[in-house]
Amino acid sequence: ETGVTQTPRHLVMGMTNKKSLKCEQHLGHNAMYWYKQSAKKPLELMFVYSLEERVENNSVPSRFSPECPNSSHLFLHLHTLQPEDSALYLCASSLSGGSDTQYFGPGTRLTVL
Amino acid sequence: EDQVTQSPEALRLQEGESSSLNCSYTVSGLRGLFWYRQDPGKGPEFLFTLYSAGEEKEKERLKATLTKKESFLHITAPKPEDSATYLCAVQAMANNNDMRFGAGTRLTVKP
Numbered sequence: 001e002t003g004v005t006q007t008p009r010h011l012v013m014g015m016t017n018k019k020s021l022k023c024e025q026h027l028g029h030n031a032m033y034w035y036k037q038s039a040k041k042p043l044e045l046m047f048v049y050s051l052e053e054r055v056e057n058n059s060v061p062s063r064f065s066p067e068c069p070n071s072s073h074l075f076l077h078l079h080t081l082q083p084e085d086s087a088l089y090l091c092a093s094s095l096s097g098g099s100d101t102q103y104f105g106p107g108t109r110l111t112v113l
Numbered sequence: 114e115d116q117v118t119q120s121p122e123a124l125r126l127q128e129g130e131s132s133s134l135n136c137s138y139t140v141s142g143l144r145g146l147f148w149y150r151q152d153p154g155k156g157p158e159f160l161f162t163l164y165s166a167g168e169e170k171e172k173e174r175l176k177a178t179l180t181k182k183e184s185f186l187h188i189t190a191p192k193p194e195d196s197a198t199y200l201c202a203v204q205a206m207a208n209n210n211d212m213r214f215g216a217g218t219r220l221t222v223k224p
Contacts, residue, residue, distance in 0.1 A: 042117070
């Protein structure tokens with residue numbers, strides 16, 4: 001595996017379900033990010049981790065819970081989501097925080113029924 | 114507040130018809146401006162980073178330029194495989210963890 005991988009690629013869940021999105025980076029980077037991309041809207045930064053410490057949380061609802069067990073893995077735990085949470089969820093990584101270029105995974109297409 | 118506006122929202126070109134995409138930005142101290150390409154159902158693919166006004170970078174048929182207020186992505190003699198959404202993003206000096214994206218320009222190149 002190379003680059004940034006995300007699983008699953010597609011996920012359909014009911015509002016009462018609990019699920020998790022997984023991201024893994026194979027680039028030796030120290031910073032990882034979660035973004036939300038909704039139709040015809042700019043990417044929205046959700047969470048930033050640098051050296052496994054959360055450094056930014058852009059006022060994301062508590063039904064989204066991130067976890068970064070090590071510098072290569074990032075999870076987004078989902079529970080009691082709303083239909084408006086349906087979107088493409090993108091993971092990215094960079095060598096460090098700051099101005100380093102971010103490299104993105106293919107995303108998870110989430111549909112909440 | 115930092116803002117990024119991309120225009121046009123959509124652009125249709127004939128193969129070989131050169132054009133430019135615009136990214137206007139407002140940021141309190143630019144750390145870097147980034148261009149990405151995104152194909153349907155995929156994550157953004159990095160193209161360029163520009164750091165200071167006057168800087169230019171090229172890659173195949175693409176050339177990115179930067180001024181103090183905007184960036185252009187020039188596409189010379191495009192091919193159908195250049196069809197994608199092109200995203201612009203800025204990072205500010207004050208908050209280097211936050212990359213602020215524009216809504217993108219959806220480019221279609223017809224053969």
